Amino acid sequence: MTPDWYAWHDDYDQPGSALSRRLTELRLRIGEALDQAPPGTLRVVSLCAGQGRDLIPVLAAHPRRDDVIACLVELGPRNAEVARAAAAAAGLSAVQVVVGDAALTDHYAGLVPANLVLVCGIFGNIVDADIRATVRHCAALCATGGTVFWTRNRREPDLVPTICDWFAEEGFTPVAVSSPADGVGVGVHRFTGQPRPLPAGVTMFEFVGHDRITRP
Template sequence: MDWQKWHDRYDAPESPLAWRLGVVQDRVRAALDAAPPGPLRVVSLCAGQGRDLLGVLPTHPRREDVRARLVERDPANVATARRTAAALGLPGVEAVTGDAALLDHYADLVPAHLVLLCGVFGNITDADIERTVEACTQLCAPGARVIWTRHRKAPDQVPRICGWFENRGFVREWITPGDRVQSVTVHRFTATPAPLQRGTRVFDFVGYDRLTRTSRQPGPDGRTVRAAGGATP
């Protein structure tokens, strides 16, 4: 997959991803507006080119308060994020090439005030989604917001993911209408942060296309059954 070229979809006005990006940026803006005074810590997992945050921060009054880390495996997208942050005069934004599933990447920036999980949950298994939600209790400061995305294609897992968050001390603060294929949700953390479990890897980035191909396979009687591991398209 050419992930840098994949980001071109965000530039097509009719693209569902362009719509989703606009919604995410609105929620990022609102989260920064509502954040407490003083330094603000932001972490973004599988950050791509960093458009979720970099599309908001330059004109936001809290721009000087923000220290952010964008973790992304694709080096070309990381290079794009670094160039953009530098061009926009945002020295507090750091783009890192690495596996975003490794909690060690966030050790000096958590608990954070804002956690971005955009474009993640549609590309990992259900079990890994739940593990990532659990990890958010380590990444979030009290009152922190998690902005996350997930498609609503059948079977719609958004309600189930909401339940995983809400069983762990998160309160649902905002969600897109259920008739939109691309869903954006904001959860606010109301509990006490758990200690960061360094050395932990919380998910494998499988990819939506691969999940779609492998989530169902023929059973002994020729019927289609769900594959082991609970992968969901």
């Protein structure tokens, strides 16, 4: 049965839950990246953005908020409407919320390479080959010196070390990677290479859901 991704967000409101702790960590790291970003316009893209809870509250309170042009892509209309309403309430007129399949590269044409790229809530819901492909596409989504944020559970078999290796192969250096003891699986990598052109009409991954993925 397909999960109710709207109701799934309720766990963010449960103090001490894994999602709540993950959200706290992500907001901290996003704020740090904005603090360190170069002057001028900042581009931000968020894949499978959900309700935008990781990004929008940080932008709303950050001194660089008016420098940011952001695009959040979310397949669920109800979640997208929550994100759109939150951006409007915060006066973030340059935050666009698109209802669509975040795996399609066409959604990001003209917006990348971006300074911040959020790939959160994805790597635990796609097969390993698609994780590798998505990491490869991050080298087209992310600007030189830009930051990618991603999440992945630390349950065994723990794929996080391998994901870090894949990012290294694509020209990324680690900024922060949560330990297995944290249980929240947040990764932050900075791109030191030169961005590749983003191919048109490509599906980067298939979102299948963690319950349908068979792992050894």
